[in-house]
Amino acid sequence: MVKELGKPLPDPARQELFAQRPNIGTRNNEAVSQSFRHLDHIPFAKRKDLSKGEHLRTVFKGVFKHQFWIDNVAPPPDCHVLDEFVEERTCMFCAHQFTDDAQAMACVYLHINLHPQ
Numbered sequence: 001m002v003k004e005l006g007k008p009l010p011d012p013a014r015q016e017l018f019a020q021r022p023n024i025g026t027r028n029n030e031a032v033s034q035s036f037r038h039l040d041h042i043p044f045a046k047r048k049d050l051s052k053g054e055h056l057r058t059v060f061k062g063v064f065k066h067q068f069w070i071d072n073v074a075p076p077p078d079c080h081v082l083d084e085f086v087e088e089r090t091c092m093f094c095a096h097q098f099t100d101d102a103q104a105m106a107c108v109y110l111h112i113n114l115h116p117q
Helices: 029-034 052-063 067-071 081-085 101-111
Strands: 047-051
Touching: 029 052, 047 052, 052 081, 081 101
Parallel strands: none
Antiparallel strands: none
């Protein structure tokens, strides 16, 4: 079964559409607002009054408050906030499908500007 996700956004050439550190003021508003637009036509399973795109933008905004993102380190093992950005080996930011979830999560890391050493 192939899921119809729609046309992925944003354009990888536009750096302002990727999360920037530090998250001060409105610095990441453009990145958040342009993310997951290709999922706006899909209802969010847990709340029918919300699209999947809207839900994921809310989760994305919350990432900036997590200490792992602020410190640019891998999330602790008990933190699963980034798991929502991977579905069936697919990065929800760009709709690219990979051979496994780990590769899709690596793609998520690029979108949220997370580069743990």
